Each structure stands twice: as C-alpha cells, then as structure tokens.
Amino acid sequence: FDRKFQANVTRERSYSKQGQMLTEDENIIEVPLTVQYKISDLQAFVLNVEDPEASLQHATDSAVRHVVGSTAMDQVLTEGREAMAGEVKERLQRFLDNYGTGIIVTQVNLQSAAAPREVQEAFDDVIRAREDEQRAQNQAQQYSNQIIPEARGESQRQIEQANAYREEVIAEATGNASRFDQLLVEYQKAPEVTRQRLYIEAVEDVMTASTKIMIDVEGGNNMLYLPLDKIMEQNGSGLGGASSTQDLRALAEQLSPYMPSANNNSNSIDRSRVPTNTRGVR
Incomplete structure (x- = not known):
C-alpha cells in the first residue's frame, strides 16, 4: 500500500457558508446557511474526488444560488426558508451523487437572510412600503366587505318600496277607473243631477281646507x-x-x-x- 486513509464515517460534519445572492425579483440579499453531512462511502470519498470537501462547497454554492435565484425576496426573508432548505438539500445531494463524492447530506439550515449593510436603510424602506401597501389592501377589502352588503340591502329595500308603490298606484288607478265607470252609469241616468252633485262635492272639498x-x-x-x-x-x-x-x-x-x-x-x-x-x- 502506498497510502493509508482512515476516517470516522459515523461522525456528523458541518460546513457553513454566507454570501450575497440575487433573488428572482432582482434583489440582493445575504444568505447564511449550514450544511450537515456524513461520509457514506469512504472508498468513493477518498478515490473518486481529489478534494471532496471542496466539491461539497462548490456544489452547495451552486445549489443555493439556483434556489435563491428562482425565489422571490419575500419568500426568502419570511416563511419560504424552510421549503428552500429542503430544495437546496435535494439539489445538493443530487450534485454530490453525480460527482461520486461518497457524501450524504443530513441537514441544510437556512438562517435569517438580510439585505447587505450598504443598502439596509433603503431595503427597510421598501419593506415598510410593502407593509403599508398590504395594510391598505386589507383595509380596502374590509371596507368592501362592509359596504357591499349594506348597498345590497339598500338596493333590495328600494326595490321593495318601488314594488309597493307600483301596487299602490295600480290599485288606486283601478279604483278610480271603477268609480268613473259607476259614475258614468249614474250620469247616463240623470245628467243634470250628477253634474250638480259633482259640483257640490268639488266645492265642499275646496271649502273644507x-x-x-x-x-x-x-x-x-x-x-x-x-x-x-x-x-x-x-x-x-x-x-x-x-x-x-x-x-x-x-x-x-x-x-x-x-x-x-x-x-x-x-x-x-x-x-x-x-x-x-x-x-x-x-
């Protein structure tokens, strides 16, 4: 044997990385992460790759940049980190398997991302503006949920009032027509008496007020x-x-x-x- 190599294949190792990356919506952010891994195949780890840990670093950098570059900034900063960590682990393991490094990734932890210090103030302004936008949208939606039922109720009330007025006018017109028909019959029987009675009733209505x-x-x-x-x-x-x-x-x-x-x-x-x-x- 020219060389002998020994390694603890049960020991869990870790690798940390932090760098500036471009998100899908073209924002620059600092993404710190930690990769935990073990040696699954010592022979492949020693013989297939000259420097397996350097290969791990390059593969990690490639996987993280690909995932962050296809994710919006809001997801990277908030609730999307857990899903991104799973996607980075899956992509990184596929790279390492293709290289034949004999390394198995056990865990990828994406820590809280932040904007670079040089643009932190402008970055905070953008965050506040988006929060204000979301708050305005929520208030508008709340007002919409309040005013629309009221408007529908008022519309229904006016429709019911219009229907009631229509029925009232129709009933009044029908009654007037019926009274006119009855009056016509009486007028045909006694025109002079009917005219005099109508005149007296009209004068009575005027004089009463x-x-x-x-x-x-x-x-x-x-x-x-x-x-x-x-x-x-x-x-x-x-x-x-x-x-x-x-x-x-x-x-x-x-x-x-x-x-x-x-x-x-x-x-x-x-x-x-x-x-x-x-x-x-x-």
Whole structure:
C-alpha cells in the first residue's frame, strides 16, 4: 500500500457558508446557511474526488444560488426558508451523487437572510412600503366587505318600496277607473243631477281646507270677504269644530246673506240681507 486513509464515517460534519445572492425579483440579499453531512462511502470519498470537501462547497454554492435565484425576496426573508432548505438539500445531494463524492447530506439550515449593510436603510424602506401597501389592501377589502352588503340591502329595500308603490298606484288607478265607470252609469241616468252633485262635492272639498272666502259681487268691482275662522272663533269653536246642529245652523244663518238667492237665477247676492258692518275688499 502506498497510502493509508482512515476516517470516522459515523461522525456528523458541518460546513457553513454566507454570501450575497440575487433573488428572482432582482434583489440582493445575504444568505447564511449550514450544511450537515456524513461520509457514506469512504472508498468513493477518498478515490473518486481529489478534494471532496471542496466539491461539497462548490456544489452547495451552486445549489443555493439556483434556489435563491428562482425565489422571490419575500419568500426568502419570511416563511419560504424552510421549503428552500429542503430544495437546496435535494439539489445538493443530487450534485454530490453525480460527482461520486461518497457524501450524504443530513441537514441544510437556512438562517435569517438580510439585505447587505450598504443598502439596509433603503431595503427597510421598501419593506415598510410593502407593509403599508398590504395594510391598505386589507383595509380596502374590509371596507368592501362592509359596504357591499349594506348597498345590497339598500338596493333590495328600494326595490321593495318601488314594488309597493307600483301596487299602490295600480290599485288606486283601478279604483278610480271603477268609480268613473259607476259614475258614468249614474250620469247616463240623470245628467243634470250628477253634474250638480259633482259640483257640490268639488266645492265642499275646496271649502273644507279654506279659512277665508272671497265672494265676487256681480255688477261691481268689489269682493266680499268672509273670515270663516273669525266667525267660528266668535261662536266659541275653532275651524272644523262646529260639530253640533246648533253651531252648524248658526254658521249657515251668518253665511246666508252672502249666498245667491234661491229665486234669483242670475246667481247674484241679495245685498239687502248683507249686514251693514260687512266691509268689502277691493
């Protein structure tokens, strides 16, 4: 034998490395890692490769750069390190097997990556900006989740109100049409009576909401002013309060001088019945 080599194949060895690498999104970061390995085949370890540990270092560097270069910076810095460590171990073991180094990788630990010291401040600004962006997106999503159900509820409420209004209008129009048909039948039976009744009902509707009446005097430019509210107050009751027969009769007696005479076809007022203290309004 020219040379004798002995090694403890059960002892676990380690190799540490740290270097600057470029991520998939073109950011430079410092990636420290530790590789733990054992000698699985002493003969291959001694004879196949001149310097197996140097081959391990080169293979580690190649595997890490490949994995980091295909991963975004956020994944390298946060929760993606564990998955990256598994991928580096698998790729590194494949390289070592191809070289025939007789080395088996037991563990790859990727430690916390960071930006180079020269750009750490700018790197921190980018991180804060991304955090602000994510926070704004979360707030916008929260507002969207809040406002959309409210808008849908308001939309449904307006639709229901519109449907109710439509039904109300249709029912009212149907009722008016039915009343008109009934009125037409009565008008065909007695036109004059029906016209008079419609006129009286219209005047009643107008007078109910009026507190003062102006009466035109035929043959002159004066108008007679009837303050109904004052007359009702003098009778001891407000407007609309003359509920007794005596009050209604007293009010009719006070208004009778201003009404056209039943025997007068010209609808003029009998001025001889008007009290002398009544003042005309021009």
